[in-house]
Amino acid sequence: MANQPSRETAGRIGARRAAGDAVVVTGAGGGIGLAIVGRLLGDGWAVVATDVDQAGLERVRRAVAGERSLHLSAMNVAERTSVTATAAALRADGLRVAGLVNVAGLLQDVFPLFSMDDVLQRRIWDVNYFGAVTCTQVFGSVMADGLGGAIVNITSINELRPLPLHAYAPTKVALGALTVLSAGELGPKGVRVNAVAPGFTLTPIMEDKIRTGKRDVTTLRANAAMGRLVETGEIASVVSFLLSDDASAVTGVSIPVDAGWLATSHWMNFRDLGQGPE
Ligand SMILES: NC(=O)c1ccc[n+]([C@@H]2O[C@H](COP(=O)([O-])OP(=O)(O)OC[C@H]3O[C@@H](n4cnc5c(N)ncnc54)[C@H](O)[C@@H]3O)[C@@H](O)[C@H]2O)c1
Numbered sequence: 001m002a003n004q005p006s007r008e009t010a011g012r013i014g015a016r017r018a019a020g021d022a023v024v025v026t027g028a029g030g031g032i033g034l035a036i037v038g039r040l041l042g043d044g045w046a047v048v049a050t051d052v053d054q055a056g057l058e059r060v061r062r063a064v065a066g067e068r069s070l071h072l073s074a075m076n077v078a079e080r081t082s083v084t085a086t087a088a089a090l091r092a093d094g095l096r097v098a099g100l101v102n103v104a105g106l107l108q109d110v111f112p113l114f115s116m117d118d119v120l121q122r123r124i125w126d127v128n129y130f131g132a133v134t135c136t137q138v139f140g141s142v143m144a145d146g147l148g149g150a151i152v153n154i155t156s157i158n159e160l161r162p163l164p165l166h167a168y169a170p171t172k173v174a175l176g177a178l179t180v181l182s183a184g185e186l187g188p189k190g191v192r193v194n195a196v197a198p199g200f201t202l203t204p205i206m207e208d209k210i211r212t213g214k215r216d217v218t219t220l221r222a223n224a225a226m227g228r229l230v231e232t233g234e235i236a237s238v239v240s241f242l243l244s245d246d247a248s249a250v251t252g253v254s255i256p257v258d259a260g261w262l263a264t265s266h267w268m269n270f271r272d273l274g275q276g277p278e
Contacts, residue, residue, distance in 0.1 A: 010190045011248045013098050013149060021147075022046040022095045023243060024086075024139055026077050026131070027104030029056015031203025032154060034063055035232035036101055039240050041067050046095060050075035050086060051104070071095070077104045077131030078123075083138045091142075098149040099243045100139045102132040102175075105154065107205060108168045109214070121167040128171035129178070136182050140191055148190025150243045153179050154235070155197045157258050161265075172197075176254050183252030192251040194242045199258025201230040223268065225260025 013021070023040050027033045028049035037049045037060055046069040049060045057072050064070055073089065076082040090097060106124045111117075132153055143149035159176035162169035176195055183193040200206060200220045206229075209215045221227050238257050241247055256262050267273055 010148065010187075011150075011192050011251065012245045013147065013243075021098040022048050022071070022090065023099030023101060024048045024050060024090075024097055024135070025101045025103060026050050026075065026135060027056075027102075027154075029053050029059050030103065030105075031205060032198065032201060032232050032235050033103040034060060035236040036103060036239050037070070038064055039233065039236035040099075040101075040243070041069055043240050043244070045069065045099065045243075046071065048073055048086075048090060048095065048097075052076040052078075077102075077135055078126040080134050080138075083134050087138050087142060096146060097139050097142045098147060100135055100143075100149070100151045101239055101243075102135055102151070102153045104128075104131055106168075108165055110164055111166070113166050116166055124167045125171055128168070129174045132175055132178060136178070136193070140182065140186055140193075143191045144186055144189035149192075150247070151182070151186075151191065151193040152239050152242045153193070153195040154239075155179070155195045155254060157197055157199045157256060157262055159195065159197050159254055160256060160262060179254060180252045187251055192242075192247070194247070194250060194252065195254035196235055196238050196242065197254045197256045197258070198235050199224065199230050199256065199261040201232060201235060203232060220261075223261055223265040224258065225264040228259050230257055230259050 023045045025033055025037055028037050029051035037047050040047050041064055048071045050073045051057050061072060073086050075086045104127055106127045153175050155175045156172040158169040158172040179193055179195040186193055210217045220229060235257050238255055
C-alpha cells in the first residue's frame with residue numbers, strides 16, 4: 001500500500017472540468033427530472049436531458065428555453081440499444097460525460113400481492129432497476145475510461161422502508177443495493193455513486209394522486225417531522241451537491257430528502273405521544 005500513488009484527488013471532477021463536460025439526466029421530462037435539469041444548468045454543467053416521452057422533452061425545452069448548454073435526446077432506458085445510441089451521439093458531438101442522474105421511473109397504484117400483474121411488474125423493473133443498471137454500465141464506463149465522474153440514483157423512501165407498493169418498492173431497494181455495489185466497483189476508477197431517496201414530493205403525478213384521493217395530504221403532512229411534503233427543488237439541490245466536488249469523498253450512500261417522514265411516520269403508534277407530562 002505504501003508504494004501506491006496518492007489518490008487524494010480521486011472523486012474530484014472540478015479541477016478537470018471543461019466546457020463540454022456533461023451530466024446525463026434520465027426521465028428529465030418528469031416533475032423531479034425537470035427540477036434537476038434546471039438546477040444543473042444553473043450550476044454550469046452542460047446537461048443532456050433524456051426521456052422516452054417526447055412531450056416530456058418538449059416540457060424541458062419550454063422550461064429552459066434558450067439555454068445553450070442544454071441538449072435534448074429521446075432515450076428509452078429500458079432499451080440498451082437506445083442508451084448506447086445516445087452515448088455514441090454524445091461522443092460524436094464532442095461531449096464528455098462526467099455525470100449521470102438516473103431519475104427515470106414508473107410509479108404504481110396500490111394493489112394486493114395476489115393480484116400483482118406480471119407484465120406490469122416486469123415493466124416497472126425494466127425501467128426503475130434494469131434501466132439504471134444499463135445507464136450505469138454505458139455511461140459509467142465512459143467516466144471510468146476518462147476523467148472519472150459521479151452518478152446519482154433517485155431511489156425513494158421505499159428503499160429504506162418499503163411501503164405497500166409491491167412492484168415499485170422492491171425496485172427501489174434493489175436500486176439502493178446497486179448504488180452501494182457500483183460505488184465499490186467504480187470507486188477505484190474515480191467514479192462516485194450515491195442515491196437520493198425522496199419522500200412524498202410535490203410533482204404533477206403526486207399532486208394527481210392527492211387530487212384523486214389516493215393519498216391523503218393531511219396524513220402525509222402529519223407523519224413528516226417537518227409537517228410538509230418535499231418540493232422538487234429540494235431534491236435537485238442534494239443531487240447538485242452529490243455531483244459536485246463538495247461531495248468529493250462521499251460515495252455509496254443514500255440520502256433521504258423526505259422532510260423527516262422516515263424519522264416520525266411510525267410515531268402514530270404512540271397514542272399518548274404529545275399529551276405532555278401527566
Ligand atoms: N414524486 C414522488 O413523490 C417521488 C418519491 C420518491 C421517489 N420518486 C422517484 O423520482 C423519480 C421521478 O419521479 P416523478 O415524480 O418526477 O415522476 P414522473 O412520472 O413525473 O417522471 C418520471 C419520468 O420518467 C420517464 N420515463 C418513464 N419510463 C421511461 C423509460 N423507459 N425511459 C426513459 N424515461 C422514462 C417518464 O416519461 C417521466 O418523464 C422516479 O424514479 C420516482 O420513483 C418520486
